Amino acid sequence: MRTTPTASRLLPAYIHTKDGKKWGYININGQFIIEPQFDEANEFQMNGLAIVSLNNQYGLLDQTGQFFIPPIYDSILPFTDGRAIITDHEGYKVINEGGHVLTKKAYELIMPYVNQRAVFADTSNNQYRYGYLDELGKERIPAQFEIAYDFKDGKALVKIKENEFALIQLSGEVAHSFPYASMMGYSEGLIAFSQAFGDKWGYVDEQGKVVIPPQYTYASPFKDGRAVINLSEGIDNQYGLIDKNATLLLSPIYNDMISLGEQRVAIGKARDDKQPFVGSTYGIATTAGGILTDFLYDSVGEYQDGLSPVTAGQYTFFIDLSGRRAQTLPVISGVGTVRLIDDRIEANVDHSLSYYNRAGQIIYQPNTSYPLNDQYRIHIEKYQPNKDYLVYYPRIEGMTNTEAEKQVNDELQQKSKVVPVPPTQIDYEYVGNFSVSFFQKSLLILKLEGYDYRFGAAHGMPYQVHVPIDLNTGTIYELKDLFKQDSHYVKVISESIEKQIQKDPQSYFPDQYKGIQPDQPFYIDNDSLFIYFEPYEIAAYAVGFPTFMIPFTEIMAIIDVDGAFWRAFRG
Numbered sequence: 001m002r003t004t005p006t007a008s009r010l011l012p013a014y015i016h017t018k019d020g021k022k023w024g025y026i027n028i029n030g031q032f033i034i035e036p037q038f039d040e041a042n043e044f045q046m047n048g049l050a051i052v053s054l055n056n057q058y059g060l061l062d063q064t065g066q067f068f069i070p071p072i073y074d075s076i077l078p079f080t081d082g083r084a085i086i087t088d089h090e091g092y093k094v095i096n097e098g099g100h101v102l103t104k105k106a107y108e109l110i111m112p113y114v115n116q117r118a119v120f121a122d123t124s125n126n127q128y129r130y131g132y133l134d135e136l137g138k139e140r141i142p143a144q145f146e147i148a149y150d151f152k153d154g155k156a157l158v159k160i161k162e163n164e165f166a167l168i169q170l171s172g173e174v175a176h177s178f179p180y181a182s183m184m185g186y187s188e189g190l191i192a193f194s195q196a197f198g199d200k201w202g203y204v205d206e207q208g209k210v211v212i213p214p215q216y217t218y219a220s221p222f223k224d225g226r227a228v229i230n231l232s233e234g235i236d237n238q239y240g241l242i243d244k245n246a247t248l249l250l251s252p253i254y255n256d257m258i259s260l261g262e263q264r265v266a267i268g269k270a271r272d273d274k275q276p277f278v279g280s281t282y283g284i285a286t287t288a289g290g291i292l293t294d295f296l297y298d299s300v301g302e303y304q305d306g307l308s309p310v311t312a313g314q315y316t317f318f319i320d321l322s323g324r325r326a327q328t329l330p331v332i333s334g335v336g337t338v339r340l341i342d343d344r345i346e347a348n349v350d351h352s353l354s355y356y357n358r359a360g361q362i363i364y365q366p367n368t369s370y371p372l373n374d375q376y377r378i379h380i381e382k383y384q385p386n387k388d389y390l391v392y393y394p395r396i397e398g399m400t401n402t403e404a405e406k407q408v409n410d411e412l413q414q415k416s417k418v419v420p421v422p423p424t425q426i427d428y429e430y431v432g433n434f435s436v437s438f439f440q441k442s443l444l445i446l447k448l449e450g451y452d453y454r455f456g457a458a459h460g461m462p463y464q465v466h467v468p469i470d471l472n473t474g475t476i477y478e479l480k481d482l483f484k485q486d487s488h489y490v491k492v493i494s495e496s497i498e499k500q501i502q503k504d505p506q507s508y509f510p511d512q513y514k515g516i517q518p519d520q521p522f523y524i525d526n527d528s529l530f531i532y533f534e535p536y537e538i539a540a541y542a543v544g545f546p547t548f549m550i551p552f553t554e555i556m557a558i559i560d561v562d563g564a565f566w567r568a569f570r571g
Contacts, residue, residue, distance in 0.1 A: 009342060010034065010063055011355060012041040012050070016370050016380060018436045023052070025065075028344055030355060030364035034065040042078070047097050051076045058086075060099065069099045081113035081135060094118065094137045102137025115151035117141075117170065130158070132172070141172035149186065155206070157186040167191070167206055178208055185221030190244065192219040203227075212246045220259070226287045228257045228265070236276055241265060241287065249289040256280040258300060260308055262321065263287045266300040277456035278427065282310075284323030292323035298387065301337055309337045314387050316349050330360025335387050350382070350390055351431060369397075372439055376471055381413075385421040391432035393418055394446055396471070404474025411476060415465055416448050428454045432463070437523055442472040443569035445523050462535060464545055466523035470568045479522050481565040482529070487558035490518055493531060496555075497548045501538075508539045508546065526569070527552060 010025040015036045023041035025034040040053040041061075049060045049068055059071035077085040083102070084095050091106030103110075109121035110133065118133045122143040130148035134140035147159035155175060159165050165183040167175045182194040182201075190203045190211060202214035203222075218230035218239075225243055231252045232238040240252030250257070255276050256268030265287060268280030281295040297319075301309040307318045307326055316336050318326040325331070332338060334349030344363060345356040354365040369379040376398035383391040393416035399405035417432055432450030439445070445468045453460030468477040475481075483489040494515035501508050516531060523530050532547040533539070539546045552559065560566060 010044055011341065011344070011346070011364075012043055013353065013355070013364050014041070014366055016367050018370060018372050018378070018439060020435060021366075025050075025063075026355070026364050028342070028363070030362075034061075045079055047079060047082075049079070049097075051078065069095075077112055081116055083113045083118070083135065083137075085110045085112055085118070092120070094133065103133070104137070111150070115154065115170070117151045117156070119148045119150065132156070140170075141168070149184070152186060155186065157183060157191060159183070165191075165193075176206060176208055178204065185219070187221035187223065188225065188244075190222050192221065201229075211244070212242075215246075223259050223261075224263065224287065226259070226265075228259060237270075239268070241285075241289070249287065250285055254280075256282070258282075260284075260300065260303050262303040262306065264292075264303055264308070264321065264323075266297075267291070267295075269295040275427075275456065279455055284308075284319070296323075298335075299337075305340070307340060309339065311335050311337075311387070314384065316347065329358060330356060332356065332360075335390075350384065351392075351433070372398075372436070372444065376444075378436070383416075383418045386423050388429045389421045391416055391418055391430070391450070392434065393432065393448070394434050396444070396469070399471055399474065401474055408469055408474050408476065412446065412448070412467060415467060417450060417463070428452060429460075437466055438525055438569075440526060440569040441571075442470055443565075444469045444471055447523070459541070462544065464532075465521065468523070468565070470564065472568070473564070475564065477565045477568075479520055480518060481563060482524075482560065483558050484560045484563075487560075489555075489558055490516055492555060492558055493520075493529075493550060496550050497531060500548050507543065513538045524569075529555065 010027060010033055012023055013026045014021040014023045022036035023038040024032050024036035027033050038052040038054055042051040044050040044063060048063055051058060052061045054071045057071035058073045058076045059067050060069040062068045074087045079097065082097050086093050086095055091108060092110040093106055094102045094110060096102055107120045107122055111119040116135045119130055120133050121128060121130050124143060129143040130145045131139055131143035132141040145158040145160060149157045151170065154170055155167050157165060158168055163179055163181055164177060165180060166177040167186065169175055178193065180193045181196045183191050185192045189206055192201050193204050194201050195214060200214040201216045201219035202210060203212040205211050216229040216231060217233055220228040227242055228239060229242055230237060230239050237255045238252040239254040239257035240248050241250035241257065242248055254267045255270040258266040260266055263286055265285050266282040267285050268282050270276040271281055272278045282297045282300045283295045284292040286292065297310040297312050299311045306321050310317065310319050314335055315331050316334055316338055317331040318329045318338060320326045332347045332349055336349030339346045343358055347354045347356060352366065355363040357363055369377050371377050376396065379395040379397060381393050381395050383393065394412055395409050396405060416434065430450060430452050434446055434448045437445040437447040445466055448465050448467060450463040451460050452463060501510055501513055521532050529550045529552065530547055532545045535541050535544060
C-alpha cells in the first residue's frame with residue numbers, strides 16, 4: 001500500500017468566483033500551494049492521492065499538484081483496502097493504487113472494500129443479485145444473494161431467499177443459516193433478527209441460538225458489548241442501552257440515542273414533547289449507565305482521540321470525555337462540525353469551510369466578495385436569525401445608478417427569503433444560497449435557491465428563482481420583455497413544451513400541463529431560453545424543477561431583437 005508522510009499535509013480549500021467555487025490546497029499556514037482550479041477537491045488520503053473533479057469528471061491528484069489519474073471518470077470513491085471504486089459510461093469498476101483497472105467488466109454496483117471483499121450487484125435473469133469481489137477484482141462469490149452486508153471478522157450476513165438468511169465465510173461457504181424474515185447488523189458474534197415482518201426484534205448468535213428473545217421495535221448492532229434499542233410502538237420513542245445479557249444500562253426513556261465510541265453515548269430529549277419527531281437536545285452518558293451531563297447540545301458527533309464535535313445554539317466546539325467543553329480548544333461561531341487535523345481545526349460550519357489554529361485564530365476562510373468584471377462585484381451577505389435559518393444572499397456593487405443599485409439589492413434580499421424570523425424556532429429549517437447563472441455584457445442572471453424542511457416531514461421543498469438584471473439600468477426583466485408585443489409568446493412556448501412532453505410522457509403528469517403563464521419562471525444562456533416549473537406542478541417531486549430548453553433559433557421570429565432585454569446581452 002502506498003503511504004505518504006503527513007508532515008507537510010495539504011488541506012482542501014476553496015474561493016468564491018463568478019463561475020462558482022474553485023478548489024485548491026493550502027498548507028498549514030493557510031497559503032495556497034495548489035491554486036484553486038477544481039470544481040471539487042477532497043482531502044489527501046494516506047496513499048498521497050486526492051479525489052478532484054473538473055467539468056463533472058473525476059481524477060486523482062498527487063501532492064505536487066500533478067494528475068496521477070486525469071479526470072476521466074464519472075465518480076471515484078475513497079480508497080479502502082488499497083482499492084477504489086470508480087464509475088464511467090460502462091458502470092462500476094475497481095482500480096488499485098497504481099490506477100490500474102482490476103475488474104474484467106463493469107458492474108451495476110460495487111461497494112467499497114471491507115475485509116478484502118467488496119459487495120457487487122448484477123442482474124441475472126431479470127433479478128438483481130449481490131455477490132463479492134476479492135482484492136484482485138475477481139468474483140470470489142458469484143451474484144446470488146437478495147441482500148449482502150459487508151464482511152466483519154471474516155464473516156458476512158446475506159439473504160439467500162425469503163425467510164432464509166445465512167452467515168458466510170470469505171470463501172462463500174455457509175457457516176450457518178437462519179429461518180427468519182429479517183436480519184441485520186452482524187457484529188461481535190450477534191445478529192439482530194425478526195421472526196416475521198412487523199414482529200419484534202431480538203438477537204441470535206452465530207449458531208442460531210436465541211440469545212436475547214424478540215422484544216424490541218428497533219435493535220442496533222452491538223458495539224463494544226452494547227446495543228441501542230427502542231421499545232416504542234408509537235411516535236414517542238423509548239430508546240435505551242443494553243448489554244449482551246439484555247440488561248438495561250440506560251433506561252428506555254429517551255427520544256434518541258447515538259453511539260459515540262469510547263464508551264460514550266448521546267442521550268436525546270425531545271425538543272417538543274408534543275412533537276418528538278421535531279428532534280432532540282442531547283446529553284452525554286457512559287455505556288456503563290452513568291449520566292455525565294444535562295441536555296446541553298443540539299447535535300453530537302462521534303468521539304475521536306477523546307474529543308467529540310457538538311453544537312449548542314449558534315456555536316460549534318469540542319467536548320472531552322467528561323461531556324464538557326474542551327477548554328484548550330476554541331468555540332467556533334456557527335452551526336456545523338469541527339475536526340482536529342494535526343494541530344489545525346477544520347470547521348465546516350454554516351455551510352462554509354474554514355481552518356483555525358488551536359488558539360482559535362483563523363488560518364484560512366473563503367473570500368466574501370468576487371468580481372464580475374472590472375466594474376461590478378458581488379458581495380456574499382449572510383443572514384442567520386437563529387440556528388435553523390441560514391441564507392447567503394448577493395449584494396451587487398458597481399452600478400452607476402446608486403438608487404437603482406439599492407432597489408435591485410432590496411429585491412434580491414427579498415427574493416432570497418431574507419425575511420423576519422423569530423430568534424428561537426423549532427418547527428422547520430431553511431438554508432438558502434445563490435450562484436451566477438449567466439453574465440454577458442450588462443445582463444446578469446442570479447440563481448437564488450434554498451431548501452425548506454419541516455421537521456418530521458418525509459422530505460423538504462426546494463426553492464428556486466432566477467433574477468435577470470440589467471446592470472446598466474437596474475431593470476429586472478420578465479419573460480414578456482424578451483418578445484415582441486402581440487407576439488403570442490405564451491401560445492408559441494406552450495406548444496413547444498407540449499411537444500417535448502409528448503416525446504417523454506412517462507416523466508410528467510401530462511393531464512396537469514395547461515401551458516405556461518405570462519410570468520412563467522425562466523432563464524437564458526447565450527443560445528437558448530429555459531422554462532421551468534415548480535416541483536409537483538407537472539411532474540413528480542423526484543424530477544425537481546422540470547425544465548425545457550427552447551433554442552433561440554426556433555423562436556427568433558417573435559423575439560424583440562431591438563428590445564432592451566435582448567440588447568442587454570446580444571445587441
